[in-house]
Amino acid sequence: MSYNRLVGAACAAILAGVAPAMAQMSGDMVKVGVLTDMSGPYSDNVGAGSVLAAQMAAEDFGGTVNGVPIEIVSADHQNKTDIGGTIAREWFDVDGVDAVTEVVSSAVALAVQELARDKTKILLATGPGNPAITGEACSPFGVHWAYDNYAYGKVLANALIDQDKKKWFFITADYSFGKSLEAAASQFVKAGGGEIVGGVAHPLGTNDFSSFLLQGQASGADVIALANAGSDMTNAVKQANEFGITASGQTIAALLVNLPDIHALGLQNAQGLTFTESFYWDMNDETRPWSERFMERFDGRAPSSLQAAVYGAVTHYLEAIEAAGTDDAEVVAAKMRERPVNDFYTKDATIREDGRLVRDMYLMQVKTPDESEGPWDLYKLVGTIAGEEAYRPMSEGGCPLVE
Numbered sequence: 001m002s003y004n005r006l007v008g009a010a011c012a013a014i015l016a017g018v019a020p021a022m023a024q025m026s027g028d029m030v031k032v033g034v035l036t037d038m039s040g041p042y043s044d045n046v047g048a049g050s051v052l053a054a055q056m057a058a059e060d061f062g063g064t065v066n067g068v069p070i071e072i073v074s075a076d077h078q079n080k081t082d083i084g085g086t087i088a089r090e091w092f093d094v095d096g097v098d099a100v101t102e103v104v105s106s107a108v109a110l111a112v113q114e115l116a117r118d119k120t121k122i123l124l125a126t127g128p129g130n131p132a133i134t135g136e137a138c139s140p141f142g143v144h145w146a147y148d149n150y151a152y153g154k155v156l157a158n159a160l161i162d163q164d165k166k167k168w169f170f171i172t173a174d175y176s177f178g179k180s181l182e183a184a185a186s187q188f189v190k191a192g193g194g195e196i197v198g199g200v201a202h203p204l205g206t207n208d209f210s211s212f213l214l215q216g217q218a219s220g221a222d223v224i225a226l227a228n229a230g231s232d233m234t235n236a237v238k239q240a241n242e243f244g245i246t247a248s249g250q251t252i253a254a255l256l257v258n259l260p261d262i263h264a265l266g267l268q269n270a271q272g273l274t275f276t277e278s279f280y281w282d283m284n285d286e287t288r289p290w291s292e293r294f295m296e297r298f299d300g301r302a303p304s305s306l307q308a309a310v311y312g313a314v315t316h317y318l319e320a321i322e323a324a325g326t327d328d329a330e331v332v333a334a335k336m337r338e339r340p341v342n343d344f345y346t347k348d349a350t351i352r353e354d355g356r357l358v359r360d361m362y363l364m365q366v367k368t369p370d371e372s373e374g375p376w377d378l379y380k381l382v383g384t385i386a387g388e389e390a391y392r393p394m395s396e397g398g399c400p401l402v403e
Helices: 003-015 016-021 047-060 083-095 106-121 149-161 176-191 210-218 229-240 260-267 285-297 305-324 329-338
Strands: 030-036 068-076 098-104 122-125 142-144 167-173 194-200 223-227 253-255 272-276 362-364 379-385
Touching: 003 106, 030 047, 030 083, 030 305, 047 068, 047 285, 047 305, 068 083, 083 106, 083 272, 083 305, 098 305, 106 142, 122 305, 149 176, 149 253, 149 272, 149 362, 149 379, 167 176, 167 210, 176 194, 176 223, 194 210, 210 223, 210 229, 210 253, 223 229, 229 253, 229 260, 253 272, 285 305, 305 329
Parallel strands: 030 068, 030 098, 098 122, 122 142, 167 194, 167 223, 223 253
Antiparallel strands: 272 362, 362 379
16 A cells, blocks of 8 residues: 555544544553663663653553553664664564654664554654655654754754854764765755865764864864764764864854763863754753653653653654554554644644654753753753744655655
8 A cells, every 4th residue: 555545544534533433452552662772872862761751651641541551662773773673573573562762873763664664553753863754764654753854954054154154064973864964954054155165974983083073173164063963972072172173263063962962071061062952851841840750760860852752752642542542553643643742842733744743943052161050951042943944844855645
């Protein structure tokens, strides 16, 4: 069955009133798998904290949906596509997992999305950044939740171009995530009248960035842009400070930043860094209570945006099951797109036909040590960008679900 027919059948069932009449569950529980990086360069940003967030979502839902228990399982994909694919296949074929969430590492996420589409299972992608997830690789059963590289690249590139920082050099993680992040930012650098003066790729998990940074320093770029994440990003920023790059007048732009990264860097190293984010734990009176509950159970560590996104995605999935009266993936995927998303993380947002959750994004800046009032008081809000402005238009993504 084609993608369009799958979505059309699910929507028709809802419109005809079939879904509520079904009012049935396929098994003796709803099982959600958190497939994540538990030990690698992204583990602080997702990992055990993402598992906890999923567990909190199940608990806050009451532990059951439509009369059956909710179970959360987890595994470490080790940022390897073959391992992630094997785990997901076993979850779907043997263990009865209904939905997979998190899946940081774009290569793993794309492989799991293809498998989930073939198996008619739900994917709640909260960790990966590759916009292909809602582009040419989109799925009627997939949702891309927290952010994507297009939005992050666009918001930050436009902000720096407006400051007349037009010559860019990229240090890029050498796999699909880093390449798509560089491509997104480059598009908007050029559109703003800037130019790309050079770049270099590095392997995932690099410890020594000295040669890459020296190339960027010698390029004469206004901006040395880091198209990487996790420990790769923090290592590069630390070493850039050691080389005095920022002090010499060049700007280090981190295209993907998470709160644990800044905590690990320390304000002395990270102060003044400007970047794009989808959530901050201390943003307002709605983000704080949930974040404080999380911190009580996570050794005092504040949640990253990606961990908070897991809670939001799992909650919305469970709400869709409850509203549909069934856990049938076709019906639930359509119901998720039909219902607005409202929680402490996301306000008045919708999931498009291609699976993209369109939500506001935020331009943030790291506080100085003097501005900070505690170990996790790290960000200040610079600006808010409406989701419709931040994300790639659906007509430009190449998703075969979109007519």
